[in-house]
Amino acid sequence: MVHTGAVTVLVVGGGIAGLVHAIAARRAGHDVEVLEIRPDWAVAGWGLSLTGPALRALRAIDLADECLAAGAPIHRHRHHDSAGELRATTEPPSVLGPGQPTEVGIGRPALHRILRERAAAGGATLRTGLTVVEISAGAARLSDGTERTVDYLVGADGVRSRTRELLGLPGEPWFTGQMVWRALVDRPAWADDIHTFAGPAGTTGVIPISPTQAYVFLTEVTDVPGEVPDEELATRMRDLLAPFTGRFAAVRDAITEPGQVVRRPVQALLVEGPWHAGRGVLVGDAAHSPSPQMVSGAALAIEDAVVLADEIARHDELADAFTAYQDRRRERVRALLETSLEIGRREREGRHHEVHQLIGRGHAAMAAPI
Ligand SMILES: Cc1cc2nc3c(=O)[nH]c(=O)nc-3n(C[C@H](O)[C@H](O)[C@H](O)COP(=O)(O)OP(=O)(O)OC[C@H]3O[C@@H](n4cnc5c(N)ncnc54)[C@H](O)[C@@H]3O)c2cc1C
Numbered sequence: 001m002v003h004t005g006a007v008t009v010l011v012v013g014g015g016i017a018g019l020v021h022a023i024a025a026r027r028a029g030h031d032v033e034v035l036e037i038r039p040d041w042a043v044a045g046w047g048l049s050l051t052g053p054a055l056r057a058l059r060a061i062d063l064a065d066e067c068l069a070a071g072a073p074i075h076r077h078r079h080h081d082s083a084g085e086l087r088a089t090t091e092p093p094s095v096l097g098p099g100q101p102t103e104v105g106i107g108r109p110a111l112h113r114i115l116r117e118r119a120a121a122g123g124a125t126l127r128t129g130l131t132v133v134e135i136s137a138g139a140a141r142l143s144d145g146t147e148r149t150v151d152y153l154v155g156a157d158g159v160r161s162r163t164r165e166l167l168g169l170p171g172e173p174w175f176t177g178q179m180v181w182r183a184l185v186d187r188p189a190w191a192d193d194i195h196t197f198a199g200p201a202g203t204t205g206v207i208p209i210s211p212t213q214a215y216v217f218l219t220e221v222t223d224v225p226g227e228v229p230d231e232e233l234a235t236r237m238r239d240l241l242a243p244f245t246g247r248f249a250a251v252r253d254a255i256t257e258p259g260q261v262v263r264r265p266v267q268a269l270l271v272e273g274p275w276h277a278g279r280g281v282l283v284g285d286a287a288h289s290p291s292p293q294m295v296s297g298a299a300l301a302i303e304d305a306v307v308l309a310d311e312i313a314r315h316d317e318l319a320d321a322f323t324a325y326q327d328r329r330r331e332r333v334r335a336l337l338e339t340s341l342e343i344g345r346r347e348r349e350g351r352h353h354e355v356h357q358l359i360g361r362g363h364a365a366m367a368a369p370i
Contacts, residue, residue: 048298064096075091155283158285170271174269181263182217216241
């Protein structure tokens with residue numbers, strides 16, 4: 001980008017996409033400020049799986065090794081029936097190279113800490129309890145009444161993005177008819193890789209996120225995202241997991257405290273039109289949020305953040321950079337989102353045995369270079 005002075009970047013949202021873009025933009029020498037609306041950096045949710053494509057994008061900004069070291073590197077998926085008998089072992093595509101892990105299970109707090117520390121060490125200014133309330137040509141007004149002059153503004157504020165609204169970009173998330181459950185448990189000695197357990201009513205599984213911790217995932221089919229009182233969360237999750245026996249039973253029975261469990265409605269979104277307006281551009285869940293079946297929302301968010309920085313560096317004009325960014329992202333994101341939604345549809349119809357091929361094809365497509 002041709003500029004007379006330093007490029008000033010304002011990032012709205014201190015989640016995965018926002019922090020990764022802050023790191024990438026600082027590496028390009030820009031002045032970066034990140035605004036996080038929450039009053040502190042506490043992170044909700046236990047863990048997530050960073051797939052090979054996510055690690056590949058993190059490697060481009062020298063972050064993959066740190067994430068692998070902070071989490072539980074994974075090489076294969078072991079698929080069991082609901083009685084805990086091993087039925088198949090699969091290996092996702094090796095995106096990092098032969099012998100390298102295919103993904104990493106990592107605690108959300110650990111991932112966010114790494115991203116935050118790297119962004120701050122790289123010179124980004126990180127602020128909590130702040131957001132943008134008004135965006136005009138080249139300027140933004142913040143919730144504390146101060147103003148910023150910006151060369152470009154990044155909306156990285158998640159699926160319910162307020163920045164999207166402020167930029168006048170249409171996009172409304174919808175409920176997909178599923179709830180996701182996650183429970184933090186002690187890592188069982190056998191949980192060396194991802195272990196899934198498939199029953200007639202659905203699939204659960206155990207994903208290690210550190211030498212001592214793992215999380216259990218479960219997707220529940222429901223027409224309405226009804227509330228479950230906090231004190232009933234552990235009991236309800238155990239009830240949903242009742243059909244799973246064998247080695248899984250001990251994991252299920254270890255879900256005893258409501259504080260171990262998070263339950264969230266699955267929301268999906270794809271902004272169909274441009275992801276940018278004026279000097280503002282969307283990244284991550286603010287632009288597209290897949291349902292979790294392909295465990296790739298964070299991967300897409302990280303890729304967006306890195307590709308955007310790349311295109312900003314390549315183009316003299318901001319509008320050209322934004323267009324090139326979206327052109328590189330649009331079809332890949334759409335394909336992943338449609339695959340995730342199709343898997344969810346089949347799960348809701350009880351066609352669980354039909355999803356494995358789709359998952360395999362989806363991961364193979366995601367292995368293609370970005
Ligand atoms: C239960 C669950 C499990 C998942 N598991 C996986 C997985 O295993 N692997 C995977 O790849 N993906 C997974 N995902 C998806 C993944 O979490 C998201 O795709 C990813 O977090 C998107 O990152 P983001 O930075 O775009 O948005 P977010 O993570 O939502 O971050 C947005 C940030 O912006 C802040 N913010 C919001 N509004 C404002 C505002 N107005 N101003 C300033 N800041 C604001 C928020 O507080 C937050 O910090 C999962 C999602 C869920 C719900």
